[in-house]
Amino acid sequence: MMRILLYTPRGRNVVASIIFSSVSIVCGQILLFQELSNYNLSHCRKINTQKIFFLNQLDTVETEGIANKKLGVSNFAMPDYCTKYIRNEDLTTIIEYANGSNIYEAEAIVRLLGDSYSKTEASSSIVQLRLLLILMVSNSLSLVLLCVNLYEDNKDLHGS
Amino acid sequence: MESSQARLARKIFLSVLVAATIFGANTLYFTIIRNMAQASASQIEVKEALAFSIELDKHLFYKDWTVALQECNRVESEKCINAIADLIIHRNRTEDYTAVLVNSLNYGHSDMQVNSLSRLVNLIDLVFKDDFGLSLEAAKKIGIQDPKSYAYKIQEINPNNTITLRRSKKISESSQSSFQKLTTVVKGLDTDRIQYKTLDLRSTILYIVLVIMELFIFFLISSIDLWNTSVTEGRKHTK
Numbered sequence: 001m002m003r004i005l006l007y008t009p010r011g012r013n014v015v016a017s018i019i020f021s022s023v024s025i026v027c028g029q030i031l032l033f034q035e036l037s038n039y040n041l042s043h044c045r046k047i048n049t050q051k052i053f054f055l056n057q058l059d060t061v062e063t064e065g066i067a068n069k070k071l072g073v074s075n076f077a078m079p080d081y082c083t084k085y086i087r088n089e090d091l092t093t094i095i096e097y098a099n100g101s102n103i104y105e106a107e108a109i110v111r112l113l114g115d116s117y118s119k120t121e122a123s124s125s126i127v128q129l130r131l132l133l134i135l136m137v138s139n140s141l142s143l144v145l146l147c148v149n150l151y152e153d154n155k156d157l158h159g160s
Numbered sequence: 161m162e163s164s165q166a167r168l169a170r171k172i173f174l175s176v177l178v179a180a181t182i183f184g185a186n187t188l189y190f191t192i193i194r195n196m197a198q199a200s201a202s203q204i205e206v207k208e209a210l211a212f213s214i215e216l217d218k219h220l221f222y223k224d225w226t227v228a229l230q231e232c233n234r235v236e237s238e239k240c241i242n243a244i245a246d247l248i249i250h251r252n253r254t255e256d257y258t259a260v261l262v263n264s265l266n267y268g269h270s271d272m273q274v275n276s277l278s279r280l281v282n283l284i285d286l287v288f289k290d291d292f293g294l295s296l297e298a299a300k301k302i303g304i305q306d307p308k309s310y311a312y313k314i315q316e317i318n319p320n321n322t323i324t325l326r327r328s329k330k331i332s333e334s335s336q337s338s339f340q341k342l343t344t345v346v347k348g349l350d351t352d353r354i355q356y357k358t359l360d361l362r363s364t365i366l367y368i369v370l371v372i373m374e375l376f377i378f379f380l381i382s383s384i385d386l387w388n389t390s391v392t393e394g395r396k397h398t399k
Contacts, residue, residue: 005386008393018382025378029371036367040360043201050209054216057253079204079353081360103216 010152013145020142027135034128041124044082045117051110078113090116169384176380183373190366197359204352206264210257211346214339221250222339225331232325235292235314245307248296250335251284257342265345273341280334283327291325293317 005011086094090112097105097112228246231239258277261267267274289295292314304310 004390004393004397008397011389011393014385014389018385021382022375022378025374029374033367036363039198039201043205046205047208050205051212054209054213054253057249057256079208079356081353081357103219106212106216 010149013149017142017145017149020138020145023138024135024142027131027138031128031131031135034124034131038121038124040081041085041117041121044078044085045114045121047078047082048110048113048117052114055107055110085120086113086116087119169387172380172384176377179373179377179380183370183377186366186369186373190363190370193359193363193366197356197363200352200356200359203265204349204356206260207346207349207352210260210342211349213253213257214342214346217250217253218339221246221253222335223332225335226328229325229328229331232292235311235318241307241311244292244311247284247287247331248307251281251296254280254284254338261345267345273345276334276338276341280331280338283331283334287325287327287331291327 005015083091094109094112094116097109225243225247228243229240231237232243234240235244254277258274258281261271261274261277262269269275269278285295288299294310294314294317299310299313302313304313
C-alpha cells in the first residue's frame with residue numbers, strides 16, 4: 001500500500017496533503033491551548049492591575065508613618081498559578097522584596113509583576129502570530145495538493 | 161457476503177461516529193467547566209484586590225481617629241489638613257468597597273458587610289456636615305477641590321475656631337467594625353484559589369481529551385482516504 005502511495009503522483013499528493021492538514025490541526029490545538037493559558041495570564045494581570053489601582057489611590061496619603069511597618073506578606077503574594085507567568089529574571093527581585101514588605105516594597109512588587117506579565121504576554125503573542133502563519137501556510141498547501149488531485153480526477157473523468 | 165475490506169471500512173466509519181459523539185459531549189462539558197472557571201476567576205480578582213487594599217488601609221485608615229483629628233481645633237494646621245485629606249480618602253475608599261461588594265461580589269444592600277460600610281460613609285459625611293460645618297457635597301458645589309481649600313473655607317465660615325469633633329471616637333469604632341466585616345469577605349480566598357486551580361486543571365484534562373479525539377477522527381478519516389487512493393492507484397497500475 002505504502003509503495004503505491006509513495007510512487008504514484010496522486011498517492012504522494014494525498015500523503016503530503018494529510019501531513020499538511022495534521023500540521024494545521026496541531027497548530028490550531030496549540031493556539032487554543034495558548035488561548036486558555038492567556039486567559040489565566042490576563043486573570044493574573046487583572047488581579048495585579050486592581051492592586052496598582054488601589055495603591056495609586058494612596059498617592060496623596062501621608063505614608064511616612066507606616067514606611068517601616070511590615071505588611072501582611074500573604075496579602076501581597078499572587079496565587080501560585082500566576083507564578084509561571086513571571087519571568088525568571090524578575091522572580092528573584094520580587095522574592096527579595098516580598099520578604100517582609102513595607103508599603104514601598106509592595107509598590108515595587110506590583111509594578112514589577114505588571115511589567116513581567118506584560119512581557120510574558122508580548123512574547124506569547126509573537127509565538128501565536130508565528131503559529132497562525134504556519135497554520136495558514138500548511139492549510140493552503142494542503143488545499144493546493146487536494147486541488148491537484150481533483151484536477152487529475154477531472155481529467156480521468158472527462159479524458160485529457 | 162461482505163468482504164474483509166468493507167468490514168474494516170464499516171468499523172472505521174463507526175469508530176468515527178463514536179469518537180465524534182464523545183468529542184461533542186466533551187465540548188459541552190469543557191464549555192461548562194470553562195464558564196465555571198471564569199466566574200471563579202472574577203471572584204478571585206476582586207477578593208485579591210480587596211485583600212491587598214484592606215491590608216494597606218489597616219495601617220492607614222483603620223486607626224484612632226480621635227488622635228488624628230485632635231489638631232482640628234485649628235483647622236488650618238498642617239496636621240488637621242492631612243487628617244481631613246485622609247478622612248476623605250477613607251470615605252471614598254469605603255464607598256468603593258461598597259460598590260465592589262454589591263456589583264462584583266453580589267452582596268445585597270441589607271448584608272451586614274455592606275451595611276457596616278454604608279454606616280461608616282454616612283458617619284464621615286455627618287462629621288463634615290455637622291462638625292466641620294460644610295458637607296463634602298456642598299464643598300464640591302462651590303468648587304473646592306482639595307483638603308487645603310476645604311480647611312480654609314471652614315476657617316472662613318467659622319472664624320472663632322469653635323470646631324468640636326464629637327464623632328471622631330465613633331469613626332474609629334465604625335472603622336474597626338467595617339474592617340472586621342471586610343476581612344470576613346476575603347477570608348475564603350484560599351479556598352477560591354484552590355477551586356479555580358481545580359477547575360483549570362479539569363478544563364485542561366478535558367481539552368487534552370478533545371485534542372486526542374480530534375486527532376483520532378482525523379487519522380481515521382485520513383486512513384480511509386489513503387486506503388481508497390492506494391486501491392484506485394493499484395487498479396490503474398495493474399490495468
